[in-house]
Amino acid sequence: MKKRVSDSVVEYIRNKVETGEWPAGQKLPSEPGLAAQLGVGRSTVREAIQELVYAGYVNRIHGVGSFICEKTINYGMNEYMSLTALIQQNGYTANIRHIKLEITRPRKKHMELLGISELEPVYEVQRVFTADDKPIVFELAVYPCNLLPDVHAEDFEASSFKMLEKRGINIRHSNGWVSPKAADSEIAKLLEIPQNSPLLLMESVLCDQNGRAVAYVRDYFTETFKFPLHRIRNSSSGDSLD
């Protein structure tokens, strides 16, 4: 994937923060200033800063300036990213264990969400992600078999994104929802927690560059896990009640 100029600007700013040159609360140079310094257009600088605002990294104040947030979030829930990276961000060492792959007939839900018929078999892939060797996430992923001819359990020992990319599939976004859920006996065993422990269930349908649904994923997060969240108030959500 070719890097955009605005991505370089994002990187430039993140780097300034990471090296400590721009501490939390630091005022960024003005947009025209940054543009001149870096030899790019102001719109490009704005695009980069906008991205950082969305990510909860930078705070903009009209007529005053842009500032590095006090608590910079490196990755938020609204960015699609690696589970292992997310675990690392929580301050742990990440690993994958218990990889189980089987080919089955699709359930009704899978057929509906993935847009396939009952005649198309699917892969069901189970994985457990660990943080400092403690189970922290149980994942169940469902892929239509015809999308991934010839995969094996070993293909899931690392990035499933990368595995998909090798087969010409690029995950671009996901739709789904999160909800609280109690651990059933099977999941409790895999995550080494008592039955009925509270979990965060994240269900997602992954879509590729063509907007085609390519996977249905259920992630069960344990209580150890905190999902960073940055929310922006939408100007068009006018008449809020609370």
Next chain:
Amino acid sequence: MKKRVSDSVVEYIRNKVETGEWPAGQKLPSEPGLAAQLGVGRSTVREAIQELVYAGYVNRIHGVGSFICEKTINYGMNEYMSLTALIQQNGYTANIRHIKLEITRPRKKHMELLGISELEPVYEVQRVFTADDKPIVFELAVYPCNLLPDVHAEDFEASSFKMLEKRGINIRHSNGWVSPKAADSEIAKLLEIPQNSPLLLMESVLCDQNGRAVAYVRDYFTETFKFPLHRIRNSSSGDSLD
């Protein structure tokens, strides 16, 4: 809040979908086409569509076109919005009950997150949101008293956003995290669920137009609740592992 031209374009598109004129999967007119039709610049159209992409409403494919998503999400977790509106979106009638307000000394966590000293008292506001008269969310909000001189429990019977706006405070974004959590006896009683039921805990620090922390909020969501979620893969999050 003044409406931007791009907001009108957003509204125009949402309206086309709501009236059924553009069903799911419908291809939008080309960007220059839309711009010409509506008499606005192409950049403005792009800005509007970008917003809808972020919200999981529209899907863009390079070199092909933009399309209405199969499952349009009206509001996602990354948009800050009214709890009642969110409940309504889940298909229920929303209400607020059990409003309890008290003035206390700030806890250490509050002092840290709100940037206040132990000498500044805070309001602690408890509320229960119902869906079809069934409790669904328990909320505990903490505000520094000096920000809100002279508030009463009645002020929290409706929008706390509106209440804050009347006092010159505009919530613009929030930072926080979500995690699974078991219901303790007190919350279980208020939400009319068994103790240790799984809950989704959302903790947020609300910030105003000046980037100042103005409230610390804990929302406990019951299992009935599903939080829509749209995630976009960040191009710069390069080396993902899963």
Next chain:
DNA sequence: GGAAATTTGTACGTATGTATG
């Protein structure tokens, strides 16, 4: 208090690159 300077916000236009069919 008011004018000027600074900084972000909005809107539009143009040129060129890239992907698709």
Next chain:
DNA sequence: TCATACATACGTACAAATTTC
């Protein structure tokens, strides 16, 4: 090969909010 449509990048002008003098 070519036309179409989205993607990126730059530039300009003016509006709105804030700070400074």
